[in-house]
Amino acid sequence: MEPPAPRRRVTIVDVARHAQVSTTAVSKVLRNAYGASPEMRAKVRRAIDELGYRPHAGARALRGQTYTIGVMLPDIRNPFFPEILDGITGSLEDTEYQVLLGPGCNGEKAEARVTEAMIDRGMDGIVLVAPVSSRARLEQVASAVPTVVIGRHGSSSLYDTVTDDDIEGASLVVGHLAGLGHRRIAHIDHHETDPARLAEMPNARRADGYRQAMRAHGLEESIDVVSTSYTQEGGYEGARQLLTRPHRPTAVFAGADVVAMGVLEAVGEAGLTVPGDLSVAGYDNTTFAAFGPISLTSVDQAGHEMGRNAVRLLLDRIADRHRPSSRVMLSPTLVPRRTTAPPAS
Amino acid sequence: MEPPAPRRRVTIVDVARHAQVSTTAVSKVLRNAYGASPEMRAKVRRAIDELGYRPHAGARALRGQTYTIGVMLPDIRNPFFPEILDGITGSLEDTEYQVLLGPGCNGEKAEARVTEAMIDRGMDGIVLVAPVSSRARLEQVASAVPTVVIGRHGSSSLYDTVTDDDIEGASLVVGHLAGLGHRRIAHIDHHETDPARLAEMPNARRADGYRQAMRAHGLEESIDVVSTSYTQEGGYEGARQLLTRPHRPTAVFAGADVVAMGVLEAVGEAGLTVPGDLSVAGYDNTTFAAFGPISLTSVDQAGHEMGRNAVRLLLDRIADRHRPSSRVMLSPTLVPRRTTAPPAS
DNA sequence: TCGATCGTGGGTAACGTTTTCCAAAGAAGA
DNA sequence: TCTTCTTTGGAAAACGTTACCCACGATCGA
Numbered sequence: 056m057e058p059p060a061p062r063r064r065v066t067i068v069d070v071a072r073h074a075q076v077s078t079t080a081v082s083k084v085l086r087n088a089y090g091a092s093p094e095m096r097a098k099v100r101r102a103i104d105e106l107g108y109r110p111h112a113g114a115r116a117l118r119g120q121t122y123t124i125g126v127m128l129p130d131i132r133n134p135f136f137p138e139i140l141d142g143i144t145g146s147l148e149d150t151e152y153q154v155l156l157g158p159g160c161n162g163e164k165a166e167a168r169v170t171e172a173m174i175d176r177g178m179d180g181i182v183l184v185a186p187v188s189s190r191a192r193l194e195q196v197a198s199a200v201p202t203v204v205i206g207r208h209g210s211s212s213l214y215d216t217v218t219d220d221d222i223e224g225a226s227l228v229v230g231h232l233a234g235l236g237h238r239r240i241a242h243i244d245h246h247e248t249d250p251a252r253l254a255e256m257p258n259a260r261r262a263d264g265y266r267q268a269m270r271a272h273g274l275e276e277s278i279d280v281v282s283t284s285y286t287q288e289g290g291y292e293g294a295r296q297l298l299t300r301p302h303r304p305t306a307v308f309a310g311a312d313v314v315a316m317g318v319l320e321a322v323g324e325a326g327l328t329v330p331g332d333l334s335v336a337g338y339d340n341t342t343f344a345a346f347g348p349i350s351l352t353s354v355d356q357a358g359h360e361m362g363r364n365a366v367r368l369l370l371d372r373i374a375d376r377h378r379p380s381s382r383v384m385l386s387p388t389l390v391p392r393r394t395t396a397p398p399a400s
Numbered sequence: 401m402e403p404p405a406p407r408r409r410v411t412i413v414d415v416a417r418h419a420q421v422s423t424t425a426v427s428k429v430l431r432n433a434y435g436a437s438p439e440m441r442a443k444v445r446r447a448i449d450e451l452g453y454r455p456h457a458g459a460r461a462l463r464g465q466t467y468t469i470g471v472m473l474p475d476i477r478n479p480f481f482p483e484i485l486d487g488i489t490g491s492l493e494d495t496e497y498q499v500l501l502g503p504g505c506n507g508e509k510a511e512a513r514v515t516e517a518m519i520d521r522g523m524d525g526i527v528l529v530a531p532v533s534s535r536a537r538l539e540q541v542a543s544a545v546p547t548v549v550i551g552r553h554g555s556s557s558l559y560d561t562v563t564d565d566d567i568e569g570a571s572l573v574v575g576h577l578a579g580l581g582h583r584r585i586a587h588i589d590h591h592e593t594d595p596a597r598l599a600e601m602p603n604a605r606r607a608d609g610y611r612q613a614m615r616a617h618g619l620e621e622s623i624d625v626v627s628t629s630y631t632q633e634g635g636y637e638g639a640r641q642l643l644t645r646p647h648r649p650t651a652v653f654a655g656a657d658v659v660a661m662g663v664l665e666a667v668g669e670a671g672l673t674v675p676g677d678l679s680v681a682g683y684d685n686t687t688f689a690a691f692g693p694i695s696l697t698s699v700d701q702a703g704h705e706m707g708r709n710a711v712r713l714l715l716d717r718i719a720d721r722h723r724p725s726s727r728v729m730l731s732p733t734l735v736p737r738r739t740t741a742p743p744a745s
Numbered sequence: 746t747c748g749a750t751c752g753t754g755g756g757t758a759a760c761g762t763t764t765t766c767c768a769a770a771g772a773a774g775a
Numbered sequence: 776t777c778t779t780c781t782t783t784g785g786a787a788a789a790c791g792t793t794a795c796c797c798a799c800g801a802t803c804g805a
Contacts, residue, residue, distance in 0.1 A: 066761055077785045082763060092783060112521040113461025114761035117790040121458070123521065126503075131482045132687065137504070140476065144503050153517040156501035158471075158489050159482070172498040176457040176468065176521070287691070320692035342477065343688065346632070347665035411791055422755045427793055435753060459791035462760040 065108045074102035085110060086119070116177030124369065125173035126182045127157040127166065133313060134341035135358060139184055139205060142362020152179070163188045170196045180369040189252065201372040203365045209255035210382050215368040217361050217383045221257045224354040224387040225264025225308070226271075228336045231352070231389055232306045233272045235397045237334060240274065241304040243293035243314050246282040258285060261310050261338065277304075285310060290317020298325050305333065305398040312337035312344050315351055315394075330396035340390050350393040357385055410453045419447035430455060431464070461522030469714065470518035470526045472502040472511065478658060479686035480703060484529055484550060487707020497524070508533045515541045525714040534596065546717040548710045554600035555727050560713040562706050562728045566602045569699040569732040570609025570653070571616075573681045576697070576734055577651045578617045580742045582679060585619065586649035588638035588659050591627040603630060606655050606683065622649075630655060635662020643670050650678065650743040657682035657689050660696055664739075675741035685735050695738040702730055 067085075071078040076095060083091045084099040091099075102108075112121045126143060128136045144154050155178075157169035166188045173181055178200060185206040186193060196202055197214035205217045225242075232240050242265045245258035253259050262280060269278050281296050283289035290309055294317065297304055309315035315337030322329055329335050337344055340355035364383045372378060412430075416423040421444060428436045429444040436444075447453075457466045471488060473481045489499050500523075502514035511533045518526055523545060530551040531538060541547055542558035550562045570587075577585050587610045590603035598604050607625060614623045626641050628634035635654055639662065642649055654660035660682035667674055674680050682689055685700035709728045717723060 064761090067763095068761080078762080079764090079785055079787095080783095083784090086763080088763095090783065095783080109516060109520050111461070111761055112517075113458045113466065114790090115763075116456070116458025117462070117761080117792090118763035120763095121521070123517075125500075131476065131485065132479065134477065137476045140503060153513075154503050155470075155517075155521075156503060158485060158499050158501055168498075171454060172457075172468075172500075175454050176466070176500075316691060323693050346661060348668050348694070409791090412793095413791080423792080424755055424757095424794095425753095428754090431793080433793095437753060440754080456791055459760090460793075462762090462791080463793035465793095 064111065065106045067108070067110070070099065070102050070106055070108045073106055074099050112177075120179050121177045122151045122153060123176070123178045124152050124154050124180050124182065124366075125157060125176075125178040126154055127160060127169050127173075127184060127186065129160050129185050129187070131159045133311075133339075134343060135312070135339040135356070136184060138356075138358025139362040139365075142359035142364075143182060143366050144362075145359070146363050146366040160186075163192070167192065174199050180373050182365050182369060185257070187252065190255070201369055201376060203369045203372070205361055205365050206257055207255050208257070208260060210380065212380050215365075215372060215380050215382065217364045217368065217385070219257065219356040219361070219387050220384050221260035221387075222264035222267065224338060224356070225261045226268040227354060227387065227389040228308045228338070228352075229265060229268035229272065229274075231391060232308065232334060232336065232395060233268075233274065235306075235334070235395060237306040237398050238274055239277050239279070239302065239304040240269065240306045240308060241279040241281065241297050242308045242310070243290060243297075243318070244280050244282045244310055245285040245289070258310050265308060279304060283314075285314055287313050287317040287320070290314035291321045292317070294318040294321035298322070298327070303333075306395070307333060307335050309335065309337050312339045312341045312351060312353055315353070316343075316349075319349070319351075319394075329394050331399060334395040334398070336395055344390075344392070352392045352395040353390050354387045355390050356387050360385055409456065410451045412453070412455070415444065415447050415451055415453045418451055419444050457522075465524045465718075466522045467496045467498060468521070468523045469497050469499050469711075470502060470521075470523040471499055472505060472514050472518075472526065472528050472531065474505050474530050474532070476504045478656075478684075479688060480657070480684040480701070481529060483686075483701075483703025484707040484710075487704035487709075488527060488711050489707075490704070491708050491711040505531075508537070512537065519544050525718050527710050527714060530602070532597065535600070546714055546721060548714045548717070550706055550710050551602055552600050553602070553605060555725065557725050560710075560717060560725050560727065562709045562713065562730070564602065564701040564706070564732050565729050566605035566732075567609035567612065569683060569701070570606045571613040572699060572732065572734040573653045573683070573697075574610060574613035574617065574619075576736060577653065577679060577681065577740060578613075578619065580651075580679070580740060582651040582743050583619055584622050584624070584647065584649040585614065585651045585653060586624040586626065586642050587653045587655070588635060588642075588663070589625050589627045589655055590630040590634070603655050610653060624649060628659075630659055632658050632662040632665070635659035636666045637662070639663040639666035643667070643672070648678075651740070652678060652680050654680065654682050657684045657686045657696060657698055660698070660739075661688075661694075664694070664696075674739050676744060679740040679743070681740055689735075689737070697737045697740040698735050699732045700735050701732050705730055 067078050067081050070081050081099050084096050115121055160166045160169055180201040183204045194213045202214040204214050208218055244262045247253050281293040283293040307318055309318055315335050318335050322333055337351050337353040340353040344351040344353040412423050412426050416426045426444050429441050460466050505511045505514055525546040528549045539558045547559040549559050553563055589607045592598050626638040628638040652663055654663055660680050663680050667678055682696050682698040685698040689696040689698040
């Protein structure tokens with residue numbers, strides 16, 4: 056009377072029996088390990104196919120690998136992160152590894168929960184994208200499982216990092232705007248209080264890069280940074296502040312595309328036009344930056360490349376946990392679009 | 401000489417020894433199982449805290465639960481899905497369960513890989529959001545692990561479903577546009593070939609709802625459906641077709657917000673204005689629909705609610721696998737914004 | 746007072762893999 | 776011919792947890 060007869064999962068023992076070999080032999084074939092003749096491999100593989108056997112990851116976790124890579128994204132909504140993810144999954148497509156994502160994390164507490172969950176589930180490696188946790192916490196994670204950190208400066212001997220050259224990115228934007236004839240170029244930054252973390256966060260680099268580039272262009276007097284947050288609301292708020300300046304800036308460099316969205320909204324509400332009254336540039340070159348009606352000038356971070364590099368580093372580290380850690384820094388490129396133009400004289 | 405002394409993980413045996421009880425006792429406390437006195441619980445919990453013990457999910461997978469829920473999203477980029485995800489994670493926040501996401505799936509093959517991976521990893525339950533796999537495949541998954549399917553019509557005795565009432569949603573849009581005085585209201589649909597799947601997909605419901613509502617408003621003559629795809633490009637392409645009609649529609653009901661984005665782009669390129677020359681409505685009420693400069697009229701599906709309901713159904717099914725399956729259908733609401741207005745006489 | 750029941754606790758055998766041995770049989774070298 | 780490798784295969788012990796069952800003492804009902 057039981058509906059679909061809850062039949063038992065096919066195990067390595069079934070395969071062994073069906074192929075008339077030992078379970079050890081099957082295990083060797085599964086892992087491409089040494090000590091199995093070609094004939095035996097063929098025999099075992101046939102049995103695996105015939106029975107539709109798939110190894111149980113939980114059981115594997117107890118002894119060896121789970122062939123699972125955990126990826127933690129800080130915010131599913133930020134359209135930049137899917138780029139990175141594509142780079143990661145693309146590189147792993149033809150391997151045995153499977154990618155699983157931790158859901159959107161905001162704050163150290165949520166990050167801790169997700170990383171713990173990943174460790175407890177025996178993930179073979181972890182990719183942390185723009186984590187906000189303390190360095191000590193990151194090293195704690197890295198000492199439990201091979202780890203690569205994306206989008207955070209500052210290196211550690213325990214984990215590898217992949218970052219964008221944010222200073223250069225900021226420099227590209229300022230150079231572009233200055234080249235168009237702008238002098239009063241303002242910047243909207245993400246406000247960060249913790250001084251230890253501060254130096255490692257990309258936003259700080261972008262702000263520094265902005266200042267350096269302004270000086271390099273002889274615009275030191277015009278340096279104007281508003282600190283809100285890397286969200287649309289943050290951009291909106293920052294723009295409102297900038298628009299009430301007695302001497303309004305003619306261009307705004309927003310630290311992220313979502314921030315630029317908020318700026319556009321505030322500018323529209325103020326009855327001003329882009330780029331007529333104000334040029335706006337973003338950072339990340341997310342999909343909607345390319346969207347026709349918006350057409351936002353932005354900095355492209357090559358998310359794909361970041362993901363690809365992260366995977367390469369991670370697999371290397373899985374193969375040899377004691378290999379010295381390395382840092383990869385990628386160069387951004389500027390994508391000029393219709394939100395930037397020469398200032399109205 | 402080994403750098404950080406790769407110290408062993410704390411196990412249930414360590415806890416048992418430290419608390420001077422049996423491992424069985426510790427296990428009981430962990431699972432809130434019957435057969436442990438309050439004093440013993442306290443003693444064990446203290447030991448757990450002092451040692452910083454966390455159960456190993458792999459080992460648990462072999463005997464009991466892993467306290468892991470797998471969520472498969474078809475497309476990370478579509479901003480509607482994070483809403484659902486928030487509903488899911490929000491409901492599970494205060495439980496022991498941990499959510500892990502399968503990365504963006506396009507196509508049956510990718511879906512099969514992800515679902516298999518989740519089953520192999522001993523997930524206690526799976527939420528499939530708008531899957532494209534065949535019904536047979538879904539039932540296969542559901543017979544291996546408790547499953548809830550979101551955003552797909554048609555029921556099964558093996559899994560529960562949560563859907564939006566797409567017919568009503570379409571009706572809301574047509575009613576709104578007709579109420580504004582529009583008569584030539586066109587619709588952009590997602591093209592689907594497989595007839596078996598067709599009937600279960602939300603887009604088909606929306607198209608049907610559109611046709612029904614048009615008839616109900618006496619606009620049968622004006623029914624005009626273009627089939628492209630639920631992407632920005634699809635919207636762009638669909639709009640181009642509609643704009644070359646000898647008798648141009650005055651309003652377009654796009655089957656999804658991303659489609660509406662493509663429409664807006666095409667309209668802009670054609671030198672027309674919204675809503676002056678053309679009213680545009682979307683579906684999903686994604687974040688960027690609310691974005692000031694866009695301000696898209698859309699249908700809100702209450703993604704949060706969908707996620708919450710899915711979790712409820714899933715936990716119920718985990719508790720009793722043989723409970724009869726149920727269907728939840730939520731009612732959408734219309735959010736009128738600035739892309740819809742009365743037609744230019 | 747005597748069995749039955751209940752509450753509390755533990756012993757032990759799974760669960761499905763991988764890993765660490767070890768054995769047997771040839772092959773190669775002396 | 777006698778060692779010494781190599782190759783091929785398997786037996787058995789982990790890995791960390793839970794499920795199943797049993798034991799013990801106390802309480803209860805008659």
